Amino acid sequence: MSDFPRWKYALVALVLLFGIIYALPNAFPPVPSVQVLATHGAPLDASVKQKVADALTAQKVAYSGLAIEGDHLVADFPNADVQAKAADVVKGALGDNYTVALNLASTVPGWLRAIHASSMPLGLDLQGGVHFLMAVDQNAVVDKQEERYADDIRSLLREKNIRYESVTRNAQRGQGIGVVLRSAADRSAASDAIATEYPDLVVRDGASTGDRFLLTASVKPEKLRELALATIRQNTATLRNRINALGVSEPLIQQQGEDQIVVELAGVQNPAEAKKVIGAIATLEYRAGIGYPGDPRAVEAARTGNVPPDANLYYERGTNRPVLVSKRIIATGDELVDASSGVDQQSGTPKVDVTLSASGAKKMLDFTSANVGKPMAVVYVETVYDTKIVDGKEVQVPHTTQEVISDATIQGVFGKQFQTTGLANPKEASELALLLKGGSLAAPMNIASQSVIGPSMGQDNIQKGLRAVLLGLGLVLLAAAIYYHLFGLVADIALFFNLVILVAVMSMIGVTLTMPGIAGIVLTLGMAIDANVLICERVREELRNGSSPHAAIRAGYDKAWATILDANVTHLIAALALTTMGSGPIKGFGVTLLIGILTSMFTSVTVTHAITALIHGNRKLKTLSV
Incomplete structure (x- = not known):
């Protein structure tokens, strides 16, 4: 009789159901799309949608879908080549008041998205794009x-x-x-x-x-060590702010080691455009304010174009509300020493503490002494150089953008150190501190290496990876079925569900799928059968020793478990080392291997035991097909 308890049957059923549901989104591949966002208060309505449709039709660019979703417009395309061409067409049609981003539109059904089931994001080697390794001059x-x-x-x-x-x-x-x-x-x-x-x-x-x-x-x-770490963090934040302006979908900007930054821009095929933004010159300007974002004078100036002679018209970052700012500059970003977020001890509200250099402190003290109760704005200024051909020669043409990142009332006289309060929440305070520090790069950077992966190469990688997984799975399934008969078929079923649960877990926690990750999946499938080999050999040994079939099954699982656990613990240690100490492809391989070992231990032992108990549990057996 079977000694497999009912609660374990229920556990196996729930885990397998979970695996099927959360792995299912990967059966709905995303389609290349172009996403359009409005900036500077520009409209995003049916007229913009029609303008995009007309431009695409005029250039004979085929699209499979065009719709306004929330605050952005999304157009779907059949492949990445058409997507890239469409992005250029849309940029030319809409102008500078719209951000055009390359993206991947999900085709996962709504009921799956409602339970937060989504497909794994693709890495740069599968999606295509550009990779930069930036070295910081410490x-x-x-x-x-x-x-x-x-x-x-x-x-x-x-x-x-x-x-x-x-x-x-x-x-x-x-x-x-x-x-x-x-x-x-x-x-x-x-x-x-x-x-x-x-x-x-x-x-x-x-x-x-x-x-x-x-x-x-x-x-x-x-x-000095603290400054070095702060520098790499500030440069990372600055790059992230700049690359967001490129409109790249899910860019990867992260620290590597003590003085390097990795930048991966999926979907970008022109490294010159990316380098132009990365190498942009940016700074901050503290200026006297004239009004507040969205006040009637600023709205009227934005509507009519009649700006007072002593003011400039800017827009507030995030809200795109117009704001009038004095042309008078109090201090610049070069005079900013530090900016950090925190909580005001008196009011308990979020704040940003700012420290200026000696020269900036004197100018700030002189200004605030005469302007208590008046507004002061912080303007973010960025200059990007476009390369244009004039008379057969390359000419660098500067393109400057300016926006207000803070506009607050001066509450008292201050100089070297002061704080900005009245912020909505700690997140807003943290973002403002990063923007203040990230106005310009804390230290120069140079591109240590760069590589470009085309969309066709990425698609080829996906196809090769899929063939590798299917080939590896098929050969292992065939070998197990031939050598261990019925028990081999049970192991095959468990191996299939191991792949399903592995994909489900990776999808649920948002692991990015890369070529090393696919290699980890293939290796996991090959290793997963080891546990079933041990179990089957133990069962055979018990039968040879004269045990009854039910006793052989029970003893086979009990005696094999200690060996399976020992082997997988050593594998787990190696995978954990790759995950925690590695970076880039090595870490991706380690994460996949770590999850795969855990899922294979469950499927190889618990799932196969449940299936075996269902088949043999209530039957009188003379022998076993093993």
Whole structure:
């Protein structure tokens, strides 16, 4: 009689049902599409839809669907080549007030999306696009920080009325700032003032000659490490903001190591366009405000084009509301030292703390002293250089975009440090802090390597990967069925469901499918049969020893389990190491292998045991087909 409990039958049924449902979306491949978003308050209605349709028809670009979905317009196309051509046509038809993005439109039925079942996103090697490896110049971080400290020390010495001859950076990078003072008393006073005001500096007395008394201030090593990490984070945030303007669907921008950033733009086939945006020049400007976003004067100026002579008309990031801003610049992004989000201790509301350099602090103090209660705007300015052919020669033509990222009322007089409050939530505060710091790159970057994968190559990779999975699965199924007969067929059924559950789990947690991931799936299928081989051989051994068929099945599963567990634990350790310590393709392979080992342990043991119990449990057996 079967000793397989009913609750395990229920567990197996639920897991298999889960696997089928959440793997099903992958049977509905996405179609290439172009997504259109309106900016600067431009309309997105039936007239825009008709304009896009007319432009596509005029250029004989075939589309399979065109509809307005929420705040964007989506057009579907039969393949990636037509999609790329359509994107150029739509961009030319709509102009700069619309962002045109290459995307993949889901064809998953609504009832599956309602239960959050979706297909796995495709990696760059399967979808096509461009890959950049950006190297960050960390030496420039040290140079910039030491220059900033030199300016601050000069301002501090003047403020404290300490006589000095010069404040200069030492010739060798990282050796700090040299301060030459007029007397020993001045050196002692300067040392105390610098150590108190700038705790991140190590201050040491140097040699003195005549009336020249030397003092050296160098940045602490832990501060330099902190700056290096902050630099890579700031550059990553800046790149993400810039690439979002490209309209790329689900770009990958992530840190790799201590001084590199990986940028993968799926669907982009022109690296020159991507490099143009990545290398854009951007900064911030603190300006006097004239009104608030969306006030009547700004709306009227946007409608009529009549802007006051002392103002500029901009639009607010995110809302696209018009806002009038003074032409007077108070401070620029070069004078911004730091910006961080937090919570105001008095009101408990989100805030952003800003720190300016000495030169910026003086200008901000002078402005706020005379303008308490008035608005001040932060304008994000970005310049991209387009290459155009003029008289047979390449000419770099600048294209500048400006938008307001903050417009707040000055509550009191401030200079070097101040805070922005009145933000809706912590997320808005965090985003504003990133924008303030990400106005320009914290350190220069150069492209260490780049590669382009065409859409046809990506489609070829998908087909090859699918054939590899099917071939590997088919050969393993055939071998098991021939060698182990009925028990081999049971193992085949479990192996099929192993693939289904593996795909379901990867889809549910959003694992991006890549070629290394496909390799991991194939390897998982090959390894999964090992457990069933152990079980079948144990059952055969028990039969040879004279055990009854039911006893042989029971003993086969019990005795094989310890060996199966040991083997899979070692595999899990290796997969976990690949996942946690690897990056890029190695990590993708490790994640797939890790999930595959866990699913194969369940299907190879529990699922096969359930099926075997259903077949043999209530029957009187003389022998087993194994």
